[in-house]
Amino acid sequence: MKSFLRSVVSRRMMGRHSRSMSSNPSIEFTPFKGYKLEELPDNKIETNKEECLKFFREMALYRRFEIMADTLYKQRLIRGFCHLYDGQEAVLTGIEAAIKLTDSLITSYRCHTHQLSRGDTPANAFAELLGRESGCSKGKGGSMHMYYKKNNFFGGNGIVGAQVPLGAGLAFAHKYKKDGGLCVSMYGDGAANQGQVFEAANMAALWKLPCIFVCENNQYGMGTAIDRHAANHDFYTRGHYIPGLWIDGMDVLAVKKGFEFASQWCRDGNGPLFVECQTYRYHGHSMSDPGVSYRTREEVQSVRKGRDCIENMRNLIIEHGWADSAELKAIEKEVRKEIDEAVKAAKAAKELPSDHLTDDIYYQERPSFIRMIDEQTSLHHS
Amino acid sequence: MLARQVLRAMPRRSSPGGSSVNRLFSTEMTVREALNSALEEEMKRDDNVFLMGEEVAQYDGAYKITKGLWAKFGGDRVIDTPITEMGFAGIAVGAAFQGLRPVCEFMTWNFSMQAIDQVVNSAGKTYYMSGGSIDVPVVFRGPNGPAAAVAAQHSQCFAAWYGSVPGLKVVCPYDSEDARGLMKAAIRDNNPVCILENELLYGVSFAVDDAVLDPDFTVPIGKAKVMREGTDMTVVTFSKMVGFAMEAAEELAKQGISLEVVNLRTIRPYDRDTIINSVMKTNRLVTLEEGWPQSGVGAEIISFVSETAFDYLDAAPERITGADIPMPYAQGLENMCIPQVPDIVRVVSRMCQGK
Numbered sequence: 001m002k003s004f005l006r007s008v009v010s011r012r013m014m015g016r017h018s019r020s021m022s023s024n025p026s027i028e029f030t031p032f033k034g035y036k037l038e039e040l041p042d043n044k045i046e047t048n049k050e051e052c053l054k055f056f057r058e059m060a061l062y063r064r065f066e067i068m069a070d071t072l073y074k075q076r077l078i079r080g081f082c083h084l085y086d087g088q089e090a091v092l093t094g095i096e097a098a099i100k101l102t103d104s105l106i107t108s109y110r111c112h113t114h115q116l117s118r119g120d121t122p123a124n125a126f127a128e129l130l131g132r133e134s135g136c137s138k139g140k141g142g143s144m145h146m147y148y149k150k151n152n153f154f155g156g157n158g159i160v161g162a163q164v165p166l167g168a169g170l171a172f173a174h175k176y177k178k179d180g181g182l183c184v185s186m187y188g189d190g191a192a193n194q195g196q197v198f199e200a201a202n203m204a205a206l207w208k209l210p211c212i213f214v215c216e217n218n219q220y221g222m223g224t225a226i227d228r229h230a231a232n233h234d235f236y237t238r239g240h241y242i243p244g245l246w247i248d249g250m251d252v253l254a255v256k257k258g259f260e261f262a263s264q265w266c267r268d269g270n271g272p273l274f275v276e277c278q279t280y281r282y283h284g285h286s287m288s289d290p291g292v293s294y295r296t297r298e299e300v301q302s303v304r305k306g307r308d309c310i311e312n313m314r315n316l317i318i319e320h321g322w323a324d325s326a327e328l329k330a331i332e333k334e335v336r337k338e339i340d341e342a343v344k345a346a347k348a349a350k351e352l353p354s355d356h357l358t359d360d361i362y363y364q365e366r367p368s369f370i371r372m373i374d375e376q377t378s379l380h381h382s
Numbered sequence: 383m384l385a386r387q388v389l390r391a392m393p394r395r396s397s398p399g400g401s402s403v404n405r406l407f408s409t410e411m412t413v414r415e416a417l418n419s420a421l422e423e424e425m426k427r428d429d430n431v432f433l434m435g436e437e438v439a440q441y442d443g444a445y446k447i448t449k450g451l452w453a454k455f456g457g458d459r460v461i462d463t464p465i466t467e468m469g470f471a472g473i474a475v476g477a478a479f480q481g482l483r484p485v486c487e488f489m490t491w492n493f494s495m496q497a498i499d500q501v502v503n504s505a506g507k508t509y510y511m512s513g514g515s516i517d518v519p520v521v522f523r524g525p526n527g528p529a530a531a532v533a534a535q536h537s538q539c540f541a542a543w544y545g546s547v548p549g550l551k552v553v554c555p556y557d558s559e560d561a562r563g564l565m566k567a568a569i570r571d572n573n574p575v576c577i578l579e580n581e582l583l584y585g586v587s588f589a590v591d592d593a594v595l596d597p598d599f600t601v602p603i604g605k606a607k608v609m610r611e612g613t614d615m616t617v618v619t620f621s622k623m624v625g626f627a628m629e630a631a632e633e634l635a636k637q638g639i640s641l642e643v644v645n646l647r648t649i650r651p652y653d654r655d656t657i658i659n660s661v662m663k664t665n666r667l668v669t670l671e672e673g674w675p676q677s678g679v680g681a682e683i684i685s686f687v688s689e690t691a692f693d694y695l696d697a698a699p700e701r702i703t704g705a706d707i708p709m710p711y712a713q714g715l716e717n718m719c720i721p722q723v724p725d726i727v728r729v730v731s732r733m734c735q736g737k
Contacts, residue, residue, distance in 0.1 A: 104480065138513030145511040154479050154516065159503050165469045166504060169476020176432070176458070176482060183476075199469025206464070360514035361548055363572035367651045368604070375689040 024048050025320060029254040035237045035244035035274070041261040045253050049322035053331070055097070055252050056313045059089040060332050062113040063310060064339045065122055066283075069112060069129060069143075072343070073287045078129045081158075082143045083110040087282040090309035091216055092117050094255020095184055099263050101151040102179070104170035106163045107186035109144035111156040118153035120146070122339055126346035133352040140352070140360065152181075161187060161194030164213065168200040171211035171272075182210035182266040184259075190221025192235045201272060205242050208271035212262045213239065215276045216249065222285045223294040236276035249277030250307045280307065409595060414584040416561035417447045421485065423597045424569040425455055428483060431569055434461040434470060435487025435524075444489050445525060445584055471497035471522070475504045475574075478520040483569060488524035491540045491578060505574035506549035519572045523565075526554070526578035527621065527672045528720055534708035539673030541620065544576045545649040545682075551575040551603055552649040556624040558588040560647055563601025571603060578649070580622045606653035608660065612642030614734050616660040618683050619670035620646040623721065627670055630726035639734050649679060654690075657683065661691050666733055667699040672720055675703040696737070702729055 024046050031043040066086040072078045085092070088110075096117045099105075107114050115125045120136055128135025129143055136146050146156040154170060157163040167185020174181035191197065192215045204211045215235040219226055226233040236244035247258040255277060262273050280303045284291025291300070304311075317323050323331075358370050358379060370379045411419075425431045437444045439452035439462040452460040463470040467488065474486035488494045494501060505518050527539040545552045551573050555561040561579070568575035593599060609624060610631050617627045624645045631641040642660050646652055661667050667687055669680030680701035687699060705719040 106476075136513065136515065137511060140513045141511045147512040147516050149512075149515050152480075154476070155508075155512070157504070159499055162472060162499055162504055165472025165500065166476035166479065168469075169473035169478070170480050171476075172473055173477045173480030173482045176477070177480075196468045196472060199464075199466035200472065202464060202466065203469055203473060207461075360510045360512075362551075363509060363514075363517045363519075365573075369651070369654055375686075 029251045030248035033246035037243045045257040052317050058093050059310045060335045062089045064335050082287040084283040085110050085113050088279045090252040091249045091277045094252045095259050097256040098259035103181045104152040104183040106154040106167045109158050111146050115146040118148040118151040120148050122342035123345040127349045130346050132349035134349045138352050161191040161196050164197045165200040168204045168211050171209040184212045186214045189217040204272035210266035211272045213274045218279050218281045236274050239274035244274035246276045249279035250309050408589045410587045411558040411590050412587045413558050413561045416558035420562045420565035431483045432459045433485045436489050467493050467496035471500040474520050478518045483519045485521045491526040506547045517572050518574045520574045521568045523577035525581035529581040533711040537709035541649045542678045554578045554620040558590050559594045567600040567603050604648050604651045606656040607645045609645045610643040612640040614640045615666040616642045616664045617668050618644045623670045626723050629723045633727045658691050662694045665696040670702045672704045
């Protein structure tokens with residue numbers, strides 16, 4: 001954790017001082033670290049006003065969505081488990097900027113914003129959280145089980161680490177079908193110790209599957225800090241015989257550049273890659289975890305002040321004269337309005353009618369008999 | 383393999399539940415040949431079908447079920463995996479998410495416990511959890527239950543465990559017709575299907591009709607088969623015990639007891655109608671399985687019959703099961719733990735006293 005905070009200081013002093021007049025300036029960021037990689041991508045990337053404003057808005061949308069989810073949870077409109085992504089937005093945004101919607105994406109239960117990045121509407125995503133019919137899973141999945149098959153998003157997986165072999169399987173299918181696609185298989189530092197991660201990585205390496213194994217290292221596996229749960233917490237090196245890349249996950253431009261490299265690596269047939277995005281979550285592990293028993297409020301605040309991905313993008317945009325503070329606030333206001341309307345629509349949506357309870361047990365087929373609470377109320381279908 | 387079939391002109395022996403049409407020609411086929419030919423035909427039929435598992439390719443299969451398929455279809459479609467069930471079961475499910483149709487072998491179903499989360503949580507539940515948006519057309523297959531002398535860790539029957547999971551389909555072939563038909567049905571089914579085979583049946587030869595040899599022959603999942611009609615008692619069973627029940631039926635016939643043998647074929651969803659109709663006719667029920675008694679398949683069958691057809695029962699239904707003991711190695715001890723034909727005869731005979 002100390003090294004994470006130390007990089008705050010060096011970050012601000014770094015040469016992002018290019019108030020260049022170019023409309024496509026090259027922006028520097030914290031250098032990548034490599035593991036068994038002969039060449040690393042440069043720690044700079046060209047960008048422009050349009051792209052940065054897009055990133056700003058996107059991350060602001062994800063941030064606002066998660067803040068609203070927090071509110072809805074406290075109102076008991078979202079129930080059960082709810083794992084929020086605020087703080088980590090740059091990782092997802094940077095990845096999606098580098099890959100295609102025809103590539104597969106899979107992650108853990110911290111999946112609300114992935115549902116949005118893959119194309120679902122905030123209204124439908126909230127509807128799923130509220131258990132309403134218009135949700136992507138008709139309200140049958142909830143926070144942890146969101147999917148968007150049309151754009152190759154496969155959840156939303158509740159069991160820690162299970163998504164990693166699934167991701168290798170998605171990559172396997174892309175290779176089998178020869179469609180040029182790859183899979184980004186995301187997991188946390190907690191999941192990084194799971195045996196099945198190594199099983200999947202072994203097969204991905206043997207069979208040269210186009211799979212990017214992405215560890216979002218937010219410093220804590222639930223309530224346990226990385227130095228207490230991982231004997232080696234350089235997660236990008238955990239692939240052993242598989243090369244790895246470390247990225248400053250708080251910087252969307254760094255993530256984009258890193259994933260341009262990683263996706264090209266896979267598409268060139270080099271097999272899998274391990275990527276670690278160093279990041280941070282502002283909330284606890286889930287809404288049941290206040291997130292302050294294992295870390296200090298000062299720590300959380302210092303990340304908000306010095307490393308926040310949205311604030312840093314704001315500063316970048318302003319420095320380059322692409323927009324002023326008021327214009328960016330206006331974007332945020334518009335995002336708030338969009339989210340508020342989405343919540344309103346979701347709240348108005350109805351829960352799935354009970355006669356649809358027994359749909360979707362089997363594929364387009366209803367079992368001829370479904371036992372309910374007792375024999376008398378059980379359901380017979382001819 | 384189909385090449386090894388022998389076409390003979392012979393009087394049709396009364397293969398239990400066989401076609402009512404008298405045929406001059408009959409084909410013999412082992413369960414192994416049945417499974418192998420079904421896999422080959424389904425792989426020919428649909429390029430998305432592929433096989434994976436330990437030793438399935440270059441070794442031709444630990445039990446030779448996949449023999450010759452790597453040579454025919456190559457290493458892109460018949461894939462040897464490392465000994466990492468959780469990993470490769472997850473890969474199979476992920477591949478199915480993206481539209482492929484994997485047939486994932488567990489060398490025995492005992493090893494599926496390494497991967498049970500992927501089978502149950504990733505495969506079984508995903509279609510429902512996604513509100514019907516992500517279907518999972520994966521098949522898990524392999525030998526299940528006791529073999530011979532393989533001791534406790536290699537002898538467990540998983541019919542009850544996987545059979546209890548909504549979202550999965552679980553089938554248990556007995557003979558070659560079952561094996562061909564259920565394998566094909568399972569591969570064509572868009573749901574996750576677990577095929578619980580039996581190692582000791584692989585080498586057993588059964589007569590099959592021409593209809594069974596058709597490349598589009600399937601056995602419907604969810605339908606039981608009455609292997610032998612009877613009037614005094616119904617035995618509901620599956621897998622290897624079907625054969626034992628048939629032998630017991632011959633013995634019991636000499637005592638004047640007429641046993642109706644119902645081959646479940648599918649554990650989930652099991653065929654309630656066939657069972658109820660049989661009990662309505664015979665008024666007595668015994669279930670028969672190799673697995674453990676507590677919360678077993680028989681416990682389920684008897685519960686539902688008692689709930690729905692109690693008035694038709696003239697006697698309390700009973701279970702014949704494996705013993706509630708981790709399977710011992712020594713032969714005599716092992717035999718005491720698995721139902722034998724004399725056990726079935728003894729129990730049915732007692733239950734029919736006074737009928």
